Amino acid sequence: MARSKDGGREQSGARDSGASVPDFASLLDAVRGIRWPARAAVRGGIPGAHTSRMRGISAEFTEYRPYRQGDDLGRIDWKLFARSDRAYIRLSNDRAILPTTFVLDASASMAFPVESNAKWNLAAQLAIGLATVARNSADPVGLLIAREGQTVQLPPRTRQGVIHEMIRAVSENSPRGSEPLSPSLTAAMRVSGRIVIITDFLGDADDLLSNAARGVAAGREIHAVHVVAREEIDPPHETRLVADPEFPETRRPLTDDAREAYVAAYSSWRDRIAHDWSDAGVAYTAVVVGAEPPDQLIRRITAPRGVAATA
Amino acid sequence: MTFLSPGFLYAALAAAAAVVALHFIVTRQPRAGVLPTARFVPDLPATATARAARPSDLLLMILRILLVLAAGAALAGPILTPSRKADARVILADVSAASLEATGLRDSIHSIYRDGDALVVFDSSARVTGIRALDSLTAGVSQVPRSDPSAGNISTALISAIRAAGSLRERADSIELVIVSPFVADEIDAATDSIRALWPGKARLVRLPIAGDTSPRAATPLTLQTAAGDPLQITAGLGRRQLPSGANIIREPSSGLRPQIPPVSGGAVVEWPITGRPRGALRRQSNDTIGGVIAGRALVIAAFERRWIFPADSIRDANVIARWVDGEPAAVEWRANGGCIRSVAVPVAAIGDLVIRDDFVRFVAALSRDCSARTRLAMSASALGSLRRAGGKAPRDAFRPRSDVQSTLAPWLFALAIAAALTELLVRRRSEPRASPELPRAPVAST
Numbered sequence: 001m002a003r004s005k006d007g008g009r010e011q012s013g014a015r016d017s018g019a020s021v022p023d024f025a026s027l028l029d030a031v032r033g034i035r036w037p038a039r040a041a042v043r044g045g046i047p048g049a050h051t052s053r054m055r056g057i058s059a060e061f062t063e064y065r066p067y068r069q070g071d072d073l074g075r076i077d078w079k080l081f082a083r084s085d086r087a088y089i090r091l092s093n094d095r096a097i098l099p100t101t102f103v104l105d106a107s108a109s110m111a112f113p114v115e116s117n118a119k120w121n122l123a124a125q126l127a128i129g130l131a132t133v134a135r136n137s138a139d140p141v142g143l144l145i146a147r148e149g150q151t152v153q154l155p156p157r158t159r160q161g162v163i164h165e166m167i168r169a170v171s172e173n174s175p176r177g178s179e180p181l182s183p184s185l186t187a188a189m190r191v192s193g194r195i196v197i198i199t200d201f202l203g204d205a206d207d208l209l210s211n212a213a214r215g216v217a218a219g220r221e222i223h224a225v226h227v228v229a230r231e232e233i234d235p236p237h238e239t240r241l242v243a244d245p246e247f248p249e250t251r252r253p254l255t256d257d258a259r260e261a262y263v264a265a266y267s268s269w270r271d272r273i274a275h276d277w278s279d280a281g282v283a284y285t286a287v288v289v290g291a292e293p294p295d296q297l298i299r300r301i302t303a304p305r306g307v308a309a310t311a
Numbered sequence: 312m313t314f315l316s317p318g319f320l321y322a323a324l325a326a327a328a329a330v331v332a333l334h335f336i337v338t339r340q341p342r343a344g345v346l347p348t349a350r351f352v353p354d355l356p357a358t359a360t361a362r363a364a365r366p367s368d369l370l371l372m373i374l375r376i377l378l379v380l381a382a383g384a385a386l387a388g389p390i391l392t393p394s395r396k397a398d399a400r401v402i403l404a405d406v407s408a409a410s411l412e413a414t415g416l417r418d419s420i421h422s423i424y425r426d427g428d429a430l431v432v433f434d435s436s437a438r439v440t441g442i443r444a445l446d447s448l449t450a451g452v453s454q455v456p457r458s459d460p461s462a463g464n465i466s467t468a469l470i471s472a473i474r475a476a477g478s479l480r481e482r483a484d485s486i487e488l489v490i491v492s493p494f495v496a497d498e499i500d501a502a503t504d505s506i507r508a509l510w511p512g513k514a515r516l517v518r519l520p521i522a523g524d525t526s527p528r529a530a531t532p533l534t535l536q537t538a539a540g541d542p543l544q545i546t547a548g549l550g551r552r553q554l555p556s557g558a559n560i561i562r563e564p565s566s567g568l569r570p571q572i573p574p575v576s577g578g579a580v581v582e583w584p585i586t587g588r589p590r591g592a593l594r595r596q597s598n599d600t601i602g603g604v605i606a607g608r609a610l611v612i613a614a615f616e617r618r619w620i621f622p623a624d625s626i627r628d629a630n631v632i633a634r635w636v637d638g639e640p641a642a643v644e645w646r647a648n649g650g651c652i653r654s655v656a657v658p659v660a661a662i663g664d665l666v667i668r669d670d671f672v673r674f675v676a677a678l679s680r681d682c683s684a685r686t687r688l689a690m691s692a693s694a695l696g697s698l699r700r701a702g703g704k705a706p707r708d709a710f711r712p713r714s715d716v717q718s719t720l721a722p723w724l725f726a727l728a729i730a731a732a733l734t735e736l737l738v739r740r741r742s743e744p745r746a747s748p749e750l751p752r753a754p755v756a757s758t
Contacts (some may be wrong), residue, residue, distance in 0.1 A: 110347075
């Protein structure tokens with residue numbers, strides 16, 4: 001782990017900007033034991049930890065069902081047939097893996113505050129922590145970093161070093177530009193049943209929402225983690241001329257009067273985002289930088305909701 | 312130091328105070344920063360006005376104050392005034408033809424003149440000058456004949472003296488008027504008394520010897536050789552008292568020969584043919600009409616038919632004594648045997664009132680005046696008394712400060728203001744980038 005972190009720092013833009021690199025080692029220790037069940041039964045496939053919609057032949061018995069023409073003769077419980085002279089098929093709950101891809105927003109707005117890159121660091125910690133949780137359940141995990149010029153993609157893997165590769169990827173890349181997230185979400189939905197979007201929604205939020213809604217309709221489990229900085233919720237009272245890093249031509253004076261209007265508008269916008277994404281069937285979670293430790297956030301995100309919570 | 316127009320200086324001081332105040336009120340963009348959610352900030356003008364505890368752009372403020380004060384001081388016209396003396400003199404030096412005794416004039420003025428005094432030299436005009444200019448002006452004056460034989464004009468000199476006193480009022484508590492002149496009768500006129508009254512206090516008169524013949528010439532009647540019916544006879548009869556004696560006006564030579572020698576030494580022979588060609592003149596190609604003629608101070612406005620013209624070659628050695636109003640010579644004069652011969656090309660019309668007009672009488676008198684040095688009469692005792700008057704020296708407050716005094720410091724102050732303006736421009740251009748700081752850029756990763 002340390003080698004990977006150091007290696008990542010060697011080429012990291014974050015090092016150039018003076019921003020600190022998150023401590024992934026302690027995070028990985030902290031998330032040990034956390035389970036992240038799927039919100040709904042997953043499609044069948046490679047045996048895994050999540051309840052599958054398929055009824056299989058696993059050792060975990062569920063019920064008998066009368067034999068119907070076309071069933072595999074090998075699945076008939078011959079002992080029961082001998083006792084009752086009736087042909088029944090022994091059914092059991094099937095379990096499958098859930099490939100999970102993390103779509104990480106690496107636009108310039110994530111590099112905030114400029115001095116610490118706290119939003120980006122928290123997003124990276126959440127991605128690595130959640131990936132570790134998923135990987136511990138034998139789920140393949142992958143990563144998509146949407147950054148300007150080149151989108152970094154690690155396809156879902158279950159091999160041992162995949163977490164290390166993800167750590168290296170987030171360490172070697174830093175936010176810049178204004179790359180839209182929607183194409184990355186589309187790419188992730190092709191290869192994964194669970195997609196986690198970690199972003200501040202300051203880019204193509206509308207396109208992203210419609211894309212995510214289509215994914216949910218297609219049976220994908222989509223999580224949206226909204227990363228917000230404290231300075232965005234409660235900006236300093238000092239009068240400043242603030243500029244959008246993704247659109248530098250947007251420069252506006254943040255005076256005392258403007259500050260009140262800003263706080264109200266931003267709060268309203270966050271509420272609308274939460275409402276829209278929740279309505280779309282997405283597991284929406286808003287996280288504030290520094291408000292909670294990352295492992296606590298991971299527990300909140302992975303807590304069973306919906307079908308899984310009642311299972 | 313005094314100022315010719317102190318109002319400009321007060322205005323400049325007020326403007327400088329305003330500049331200082333404005334530098335405490337800064338209008339600029341606030342400090343720039345990054346906020347990803349800047350789109351939620353209301354779109355307002357990106358400038359803010361605030362009062363600063365310290366003036367902004369100290370160097371610019373100093374340059375602007377310097378610019379305003381220098382320009383204001385230049386417009387105010389600062390005058391460096393020396394320490395004030397008890398008294399000063401305004402010396403009027405007569406350098407006209409009446410004071411041909413140049414040595415006496417120069418010596419008299421040198422004995423009177425002190426540093427700081429004003430020297431006004433005058434003849435028919437007056438001008439303020441320095442003592443060295445007086446020396447050069449009077450050098451050899453007695454040897455060279457004067458082109459202007461008229462006497463000086465004390466009225467003109469007194470006006471210049473009052474103006475000179477206005478410039479002396481800052482340097483002396485009282486001002487004395489000294490007039491160095493032969494004081495001939497011609498030097499005063501009707502306005503002299505009124506102008507002299509403008510100078511309060513007495514005047515010291517330094518009298519020089521009168522140049523020329525001061526004794527009356529022996530009375531010799533003016534003679535007019537003409538034919539019967541010449542209208543000029545009427546003029547001669549009307550102006551018998553005004554016309555100078557001793558002149559001989561020849562309208563029609565009785566013997567048919569022109570006289571070659573003036574009958575009296577210093578007298579004038581005036582050849583004024585009725586119809587014939589005047590001496591030195593040629594017939595014009597075509598006659599024309601001119602509206603007036605002038606000789607000395609005698610101006611006659613009438614319609615004259617010009618038939619003759621004096622070509623330049625023929626009057627090369629002559630003096631023009633009368634001119635048409637367009638400048639062409641109407642009468643010329645040659646020196647001969649201590650006297651002179653004059654040739655007049657002015658027709659005398661028998662029709663009209665020309666010959667009985669007073670201006671024409673004076674014109675004839677000017678043409679027939681004596682050729683030699685003028686006879687000058689000493690000023691009467693009453694006239695001298697009017698010039699001298701009683702009282703003491705004039706106080707400085709009696710004279711208004713001169714409004715046409717130019718400040719020698721003003722050009723330098725204007726140059727200083729221009730230099731400050733140029734420097735301010737350069738400094739402002741250099742400081743402009745700092746006025747709109749670049750936004751801090753987001754960190755760029757090197758992949």
